[in-house]
Amino acid sequence: MEHHADLIVIGAGQSGLATAALAPRHGFARTLVLEAADQVGGSWPRYYDSLTLFSPARYSSLPGMRFPGDGDRYPTRDEVVDYLRAYARHLDADIRTSTTVTSVLPRDGAWVVRTDDGAELTAPTVVAATGAFHSLYTPDVPGREQFDGRSLHAADYRSPEPFTGQRVVVVGGGNSAIQIAAELGTVAETTLASRRPIGWVKQRPLGRDVHWWFKHTGFDIAPLSRMLEKVPVSVLDDGHYRAALTAHGVERREMFTRLTPDGVMWANGTKEPADVIVWATGYRLTYPYLDGSGALDTDGRPRHHGGIATMPGLGFVGIEFQRSFSSNTLRGVGRDAAHVLSRLCRSR
Known part of the structure; x- marks a missing residue:
């Protein structure tokens, strides 16, 4: 051949x-x-x-x-x-x-x-x-077919301007979810929904970027793949994104239990209207x-x-x-x- x-x-x-x-x-x-x-x-x-x-x-x-x-x-x-x-x-x-x-x-x-x-x-x-x-991965949440608003994956999100004045729920707890929620908060009523609290990690501990520490401790190349797959998602931040979420009133809430025709239902049974769901839930x-x-x-x-x-x-x-x-x-x-x-x- x-x-x-x-x-x-x-x-x-x-x-x-x-x-x-x-x-x-x-x-x-x-x-x-x-x-x-x-x-x-x-x-x-x-x-x-x-x-x-x-x-x-x-x-x-x-x-x-x-x-x-x-x-x-x-x-x-x-x-x-x-x-x-x-x-x-x-x-x-x-x-x-x-x-x-x-x-x-x-x-x-x-x-x-x-x-x-x-x-x-x-x-x-x-x-x-x-x-x-x-x-693209989105979790199988009850009520998705009944939701009358717009539903899109983070892969299809580009900028916040089209969402001005709308009520948006961003789903996810990783870096992309945080970045998207932080900028949506400047133009829309935004809520962040995640299954776990956000795992904030300092971008520059002891004055060095965390990637410097990854390299010089050997953590970056450690053969820990099976263990790392089970580690909860963490978000690197120098304080900017955490402050932006607070400044723009973006509240983090426990993941909703279902979608309703006009929004979401939270774990405590309360309903909240939403125009858009952005799934920053990975691949x-x-x-x-x-x-x-x-x-x-x-x-x-x-x-x-x-x-x-x-x-x-x-x-x-x-x-x-x-x-x-x-x-x-x-x-x-x-x-x-x-x-x-x-x-x-x-x-x-």
Whole structure:
């Protein structure tokens, strides 16, 4: 079988780009990157307008290219997008955008990758780096079908102006929920609903950004993935967001028990009207193009150990807590990519 590449990477977000950047160091001379969107950058271009990283620029770089500017500042969404696009331009890889992978199946000791335009590509090694952004998660709350207001996931939220004067409930207790609720509070009557109290973490304990402590204590790379999956969500804050919630009257309440036609019902039985529900409830990892490949379990989750699939020649990069606390972050995804590529290279 003639191979179109030594390595096919699916996804041109931070995970796929880091994998493509490191591929030549691990013996993959011809790398092909397939991206469904019309530009590289993964989910970053589609996040809400005001998104700001919680990690400083000096801890937000991919392998081989420093994040530009003041290392102590917290980059915006658009700065990250610009960085990823500049990063892609320097890669020794064939990057094809507007190319959706429809299936990846093993055949004759290699992998056959089919795309939506009818192409059939082959390679002995494939890395799935598409992440979870396309699989939006919202909890199954009673009454959802009866709710007459607007319901949207945080992935579809862009800015607060369209919600001016409305009554909004933001669901979630993570960084995105806090950022969105804080800015909605400036224009709308906003409530934050979460299953647990917000786990506030100081952004700069003892005068150092928390990411400095993560690095210098070794916590960032500690192999604690199974334990970390059970740790409650925490929110990094230098005091700005907590103060904004208070200043704009955004109350945090225990998660409502059901939706009503005109709002929500809280745990104490009281009802509150709401025009909009914003679900900042995250994503679920899915790989529909691997259906039928044998690489997924019965629930559709990847069978892997630290990103190395149980099937030869297949790897994953970009899974939260894949190998450490910093997996699936700009600062940590390169370490996972290097680990996966080194193992895949040795198994060829």
